[in-house]
Amino acid sequence: MKVPFLSLNTATETVRTDVMKRFESIIDSTGFVCGKNVAEFEESFAALHGVKYTVGLDSGTAGNQLAVMASDIGNGDEVIVPANTFIATAEGVSMAGATPVFVDVLQDTFNIDPDAIAKAVTQQTKAINPVHLFGQPADMDAIRSVADRYGLKILEDCAQSHCADHKGQKTGGLGNTASWSFYPGKNMGAWGEAGALTTNDEGVYLKARMLRDHGSSVKYHHDLVGHNFRMSEFQGAVLAEKCSHIERWTEKRRQVASWYDQGLNGIPGIVPPAVMEGVSHVYHLYVIQVKNGKREALQEYLAENEVASGLHYPVPLHLTKAYQSLGYGKGDLPIAEQLAQEILSLPMYPELSDEQVEHVCNSIKEFIAAL
Ligand SMILES: *Cc1c(COP(=O)(O)O)cnc(C)c1O
Numbered sequence: 001m002k003v004p005f006l007s008l009n010t011a012t013e014t015v016r017t018d019v020m021k022r023f024e025s026i027i028d029s030t031g032f033v034c035g036k037n038v039a040e041f042e043e044s045f046a047a048l049h050g051v052k053y054t055v056g057l058d059s060g061t062a063g064n065q066l067a068v069m070a071s072d073i074g075n076g077d078e079v080i081v082p083a084n085t086f087i088a089t090a091e092g093v094s095m096a097g098a099t100p101v102f103v104d105v106l107q108d109t110f111n112i113d114p115d116a117i118a119k120a121v122t123q124q125t126k127a128i129n130p131v132h133l134f135g136q137p138a139d140m141d142a143i144r145s146v147a148d149r150y151g152l153k154i155l156e157d158c159a160q161s162h163c164a165d166h167k168g169q170k171t172g173g174l175g176n177t178a179s180w181s182f183y184p185g186k187n188m189g190a191w192g193e194a195g196a197l198t199t200n201d202e203g204v205y206l207k208a209r210m211l212r213d214h215g216s217s218v219k220y221h222h223d224l225v226g227h228n229f230r231m232s233e234f235q236g237a238v239l240a241e242k243c244s245h246i247e248r249w250t251e252k253r254r255q256v257a258s259w260y261d262q263g264l265n266g267i268p269g270i271v272p273p274a275v276m277e278g279v280s281h282v283y284h285l286y287v288i289q290v291k292n293g294k295r296e297a298l299q300e301y302l303a304e305n306e307v308a309s310g311l312h313y314p315v316p317l318h319l320t321k322a323y324q325s326l327g328y329g330k331g332d333l334p335i336a337e338q339l340a341q342e343i344l345s346l347p348m349y350p351e352l353s354d355e356q357v358e359h360v361c362n363s364i365k366e367f368i369a370a371l
Pocket of ligand 1: 059060061062157195
């Protein structure tokens with residue numbers, strides 16, 4: 001039985017007819033950028049996450065950078081970033097002129113370690129950039145208490161956490177800003193590149209809107225040096241439609257995860273993902289830990305059984321070549337380094353069937369039993 005890592009077909013077909021109608025009207029109006037579809041998406045997305053403002057952008061990476069810029073953080077400033085995330089989190093900091101400071105993560109949830117944050121704070125630290133990795137909210141109470149103690153801002157990276165809940169509140173409104181990605185493979189995907197920034201702070205919102213459009217709110221009058229981070233109307237149309245489906249798709253992901261949890265329970269050397277008390281995980285990825293150096297062999301065995309899998313992420317950011325100049329070395333962030341050797345992402349998307357999940361779990365069981 002074939003189990004692909006990801007499939008976008010069903011989600012695409014579900015919204016196809018309604019999106020095509022919107023596309024026709026965009027073409028008729030020739031209003032291709034930041035028009036009424038983007039505005040509708042911004043309103044629906046804010047409502048969905050219980051946050052006041054959304055700014056539609058052209059990528060999640062733009063959101064990472066804009067979050068830093070709109071928080072008045074730049075040259076000479078430091079922002080604390082978990083070592084185990086996609087590089088865009090750190091790139092946003094770098095592109096805004098500040099320096100990412102990498103810290104270790106927690107072994108069980110893969111998320112940023114609040115105690116490690118406190119130890120990394122210096123005179124230059126301006127913000128913490130937690131990532132709700134794989135769809136699980138980071139420990140925001142502990143992070144907020146460190147932020148309050150040192151007067152730091154919190155920039156959430158919500159690229160993987162659409163609709164995730166932290167103690168009764170959705171991610172995206174738990175800090176000063178939050179950045180979002182709608183890359184096609186994310187839980188809520190555009191039909192191309194798109195991203196967003198959300199915030200409850202009106203000042204940040206107004207500044208982010210200006211920075212998205214070359215620092216201007218009146219055409220050709222530029223109050224700030226900004227960028228072009230504007231969202232396409234076509235992506236706004238897709239995302240406006242998807243806002244009314246994402247909660248249902250998220251429930252399906254949780255169902256798939258619960259099948260995995262059952263199927264993988266008690267297999268020696270396999271650690272299913274732990275979920276922190278009080279949060280709801282949205283399973284952008286379902287990531288297990290494979291102990292005893294068996295990860296590569298298991299991945300090969302799965303491939304032989306037509307089960308695709310992935311590594312998120314194979315190199316922790318403090319050891320990646322792009323950040324060599326920051327001077328980190330092997331052994332600096334031991335948990336992130338160990339996880340890079342042991343994590344394995346299993347197929348995850350809303351339409352996976354229980355038979356497919358059973359095939360994945362049985363393949364893993366066979367592999368371990370044969371050791
Ligand atoms: C995907 C992702 C981004 C970047 O989003 P793009 O839309 O691809 O630019 C940023 N942070 C994390 C954690 C991501 O997974």
